[in-house]
Amino acid sequence: MQELTMSDLSHPKRRNLRLVRVFPGILICLVVSSVVAQAPALPNPFPSTYKPLPRTDTLIDNATVLDGIGHRLLNAGVLLHAGKIIAIGQHLQAPPGTKTIDARGGFVTPGLVDVHSHLGDFAAPYTLRDEKVSDVNEESSPNSAEVWALHSIRVQDPQFARVRAGGVTTLQVLPGSSDLFGGRGVVLKNVPAVTVQQMEFPGAMPSLKMACGENPKYTFGEKGQFPSSEMGNVAGYRQAWIEASEYRRRWDDYYAKQDSSLRPPARDLKLETLAAVLRGQILVDMHCYRADEMAVVMDVAKEFGYKIAAFHHAVEAYKIVPLLKENHVCVAVWADWWGFKVEAYDAVRANAAFVEAGGGCIMLHSDAPISGERLTLDAALAMGAGHRAGVDIPEERAIEWLTINPAKSLQLDGQIGSLEPGKNADVVVWSGDPFSVYTRANIVFIDGAIVFDRNDPSRQATSDFEVGQPAIERPQ
Amino acid sequence: MKHVLLITLLTFSSTAIFAQHDTIAITGAKAYLQPGQPPVEDATILVVKGRVQAAGVGLVVPPGMRIVEAKGRIVTPGLMNSASQLGLVETGTPDTTDSAVTTGPLGASFDVQYALNPNSTLLPVARADGLTRAMVVPVASATPPFDGRGAVLRLSEGPDILDLPQAAVVAEVGGMVAPKSGGSRSAQWMLLRSALDAARRAAVPSTLHKEDDKSTLLSPANVAALVPVVKRRVPLVIVAYRESDLRQAISLVDDYKIRVVILGAEEGWRVADLLSSRKIAVVLDPYASTPTTYDQMGARLDNAALLDRAGVVISFKAAFVHVSYNAGIAIREGAGVAVANGLPWSHALKALTVNPAETWGIEGHYGTLQPGMDADLVLWDGDPLEPMSAPAMVLVRGRQVSLETRQTLLEKRYRPGMAGDPVPPGYR
Numbered sequence: 062m063q064e065l066t067m068s069d070l071s072h073p074k075r076r077n078l079r080l081v082r083v084f085p086g087i088l089i090c091l092v093v094s095s096v097v098a099q100a101p102a103l104p105n106p107f108p109s110t111y112k113p114l115p116r117t118d119t120l121i122d123n124a125t126v127l128d129g130i131g132h133r134l135l136n137a138g139v140l141l142h143a144g145k146i147i148a149i150g151q152h153l154q155a156p157p158g159t160k161t162i163d164a165r166g167g168f169v170t171p172g173l174v175d176v177h178s179h180l181g182d183f184a185a186p187y188t189l190r191d192e193k194v195s196d197v198n199e200e201s202s203p204n205s206a207e208v209w210a211l212h213s214i215r216v217q218d219p220q221f222a223r224v225r226a227g228g229v230t231t232l233q234v235l236p237g238s239s240d241l242f243g244g245r246g247v248v249l250k251n252v253p254a255v256t257v258q259q260m261e262f263p264g265a266m267p268s269l270k271m272a273c274g275e276n277p278k279y280t281f282g283e284k285g286q287f288p289s290s291e292m293g294n295v296a297g298y299r300q301a302w303i304e305a306s307e308y309r310r311r312w313d314d315y316y317a318k319q320d321s322s323l324r325p326p327a328r329d330l331k332l333e334t335l336a337a338v339l340r341g342q343i344l345v346d347m348h349c350y351r352a353d354e355m356a357v358v359m360d361v362a363k364e365f366g367y368k369i370a371a372f373h374h375a376v377e378a379y380k381i382v383p384l385l386k387e388n389h390v391c392v393a394v395w396a397d398w399w400g401f402k403v404e405a406y407d408a409v410r411a412n413a414a415f416v417e418a419g420g421g422c423i424m425l426h427s428d429a430p431i432s433g434e435r436l437t438l439d440a441a442l443a444m445g446a447g448h449r450a451g452v453d454i455p456e457e458r459a460i461e462w463l464t465i466n467p468a469k470s471l472q473l474d475g476q477i478g479s480l481e482p483g484k485n486a487d488v489v490v491w492s493g494d495p496f497s498v499y500t501r502a503n504i505v506f507i508d509g510a511i512v513f514d515r516n517d518p519s520r521q522a523t524s525d526f527e528v529g530q531p532a533i534e535r536p537q
Numbered sequence: 538m539k540h541v542l543l544i545t546l547l548t549f550s551s552t553a554i555f556a557q558h559d560t561i562a563i564t565g566a567k568a569y570l571q572p573g574q575p576p577v578e579d580a581t582i583l584v585v586k587g588r589v590q591a592a593g594v595g596l597v598v599p600p601g602m603r604i605v606e607a608k609g610r611i612v613t614p615g616l617m618n619s620a621s622q623l624g625l626v627e628t629g630t631p632d633t634t635d636s637a638v639t640t641g642p643l644g645a646s647f648d649v650q651y652a653l654n655p656n657s658t659l660l661p662v663a664r665a666d667g668l669t670r671a672m673v674v675p676v677a678s679a680t681p682p683f684d685g686r687g688a689v690l691r692l693s694e695g696p697d698i699l700d701l702p703q704a705a706v707v708a709e710v711g712g713m714v715a716p717k718s719g720g721s722r723s724a725q726w727m728l729l730r731s732a733l734d735a736a737r738r739a740a741v742p743s744t745l746h747k748e749d750d751k752s753t754l755l756s757p758a759n760v761a762a763l764v765p766v767v768k769r770r771v772p773l774v775i776v777a778y779r780e781s782d783l784r785q786a787i788s789l790v791d792d793y794k795i796r797v798v799i800l801g802a803e804e805g806w807r808v809a810d811l812l813s814s815r816k817i818a819v820v821l822d823p824y825a826s827t828p829t830t831y832d833q834m835g836a837r838l839d840n841a842a843l844l845d846r847a848g849v850v851i852s853f854k855a856a857f858v859h860v861s862y863n864a865g866i867a868i869r870e871g872a873g874v875a876v877a878n879g880l881p882w883s884h885a886l887k888a889l890t891v892n893p894a895e896t897w898g899i900e901g902h903y904g905t906l907q908p909g910m911d912a913d914l915v916l917w918d919g920d921p922l923e924p925m926s927a928p929a930m931v932l933v934r935g936r937q938v939s940l941e942t943r944q945t946l947l948e949k950r951y952r953p954g955m956a957g958d959p960v961p962p963g964y965r
Contacts, residue, residue, distance in 0.1 A: 185827050185828050185829055185830075186828045186829060186830045186831050186833070186834070187829055187830050188830070188831070189712070189713060189716065219827055219828060220827050223826050223827050379947075379948075379951050380951050380962070382953075382956060383956050396924075397859075397863050397866060398858050398859075398862070398863075399662075399862055399863075399944070400627070400628060400629070400658075400659065400858075400862040401628075401629045401858040401862055402628065402629045402630075403628045403629070403630060406628055407943075407947060408944070409945075409947050409948045409951075410944060410948075411944075415948070415951065415952070415953055418953040419953050419956060429857060430827060431824050431856055434824075434826060435874070438870060438924045439924075441923070441924040441925045442866065442870075442924040442925070445924060445925035445926065445927060446948075448925075449927060449945075450945070450949075450952060451952060452952075452953060496924075496925065497923060498870055498873030498874060498876070498877060498922055498923055498924060499873065499876060499877045500877070501877060526828075527828075530834055530835075532779075532780060532804055532807070532834035532835040533834060533835055
């Protein structure tokens, strides 16, 4: 059994290898950058200080197991040791000192991975001041590539605990979609913490949030600023990539000379992030609803040689499944949001099922905590709609939309996203079929530690915000 | 002539062929005939001229009726969303949005009924999720705290969708709308009381100086809209979340003897017994679990169960973008969430049918499958509270409606396997 450690993923060589495997389309770009430019690994000045919670080796037994990679095992167990999954299957023996959880009648799945969340940067409670200025969007410029969602996160957002109780163990928190370039996203482990670094997923690649369509156009156009049209949006992307290419070239020249006596080029936070995208060190997560917009944006990515990990909110993905496949771009969708704006008018509930049936990559995301608390029900909605449209997706496949597929999109599938030996013990024990409205997550593990237990109040963390609030306490 | 229609899972087949008033016999149903009671197995429901003629076990099906074999599947009354903007919204753009009057003199008197769009593409989506009635409430007016007057819709096909106009007057209080009342929620309650005082004066025929009533802060038209409230003919809807506001609403009932419906009530569980004793109905969002605003500090998923246990008549609204766009699925899945958090299943079904009927004053013709009621009913392909389930057949006032929507038609156009077709989708 090969164990991937955190340092494996943060090592630049390993990361490049993994990129190539998952996304062969960017092979050339990476080879060029590593041979010629010798740009160093992307530094993280705000490194993770995450430590797993206290844990006990555990055998979860007698459950229906959906392993996240297409299998359904009946009467099966999952054995957790030292924070890793070490075995999965029937008739597992619990080694001495191992606690056994009898999950008879229940289901076990990997911890859910929410690839599009705003917890912490759009923290509850929402206030009237947030209507004008909030932490989710830096609206002073349509290109805010220099900002990082990490720096907005309020770890005491009470919503983290709500989605933890819904089985979400990993979440990518993104900036909003007001800007063409919204800034960097960050991947968090959904553990109660006091600083954001304590939640930061060690070694996870950052992402760059970008946005298509109505939000940037109206945010700036209605203020009389650029961009004020869809064509303005695309011009804004391309102009920025031209500048970033030039910035990257300056730095690559500097690295190539390997002369420490030379004065390095001036740093620019905005261009630093964009250049890292061009080097393949940061993947783009792009808010984009319409099929025609996605097609244009994929051509922009080809023009400048960068990689889009996923289109988010891609309500029209079902119209261009072969094109998405060809470009190796995943899509993240809601099950049923539609109509609330013109670009969401053509949404269909079978979207996810159609992308899956067409061989594309699909994920369900939350965007709003109301969905993050019940991602499996969104999957159920999509499965039901698919069924009525003639596409049957089995549960063991649909669970991938919430587990291994987002893990791949985040480049973390070596560590999370499935129940396989060697992976992190991020596991959810459900009271029943997770796609039923009556089912609830009973126990949630992150790295082998119980972070939520519905039947044990001592394992139900609340945020500091909720402490001493008379409105929350039960009246006598 | 005797048709036997085998209802199968519909894959794109239009069901609009039976568009006239049907005479339909649904047989072999697991039917929820009595609110709050267990279902009746092997039930027959006879639908004639838009109404339920009879429902029960062992009924003889008269010759000539179209027979629909339910084969043991669930039949419920058509569902009702208790607070939506169906018929008033389309794409979120101002030109397709009629849910609020934000400038001009109309406040409490604003009435949504003249804007209703029966050709809205939202209505078929709601119908295909089993919704046959909906309360439509205005939002965010120019004369706070009043938003205007709401109406009940029936989700029939065709232009005839207005079921009950002026079903309620809607007011909104709380921190998030306080700036519109000058900056304090206290002003909201003062304005409400002042308006009710004026309406009381206007309701007395001997008071013939309505135009001279200088003590009111509202225009005569807005005062007139409140007269049915003080006469207890329609409820005053108060959008409120925080316990202090709920207690103010309770005081209003005590002081003015009016009927009040609370919309929101995230902290309703804290005053459940008081709400129950004043017969204040509550329309709630069953997904509310978190302090979304400071007014909703006490939000919890068992709010529905706790209010129901105290005897409060509860019904459901949806949150966020689902309010109207997913007006059907959001409340039935939401009802399931409430069941997962302690609400008995049969009470959840009441909260989707007979409870909103009572709350909005249409219980005389909608809400149950009792003889004489409008035949709004749904034959389900599974448990109606499960997101994977959907209606196999929907009747609105005895007519079978199509389950086709813009969405199912787009799905048909782009179904998997069509990708290699050289003919553009526009020709399909």
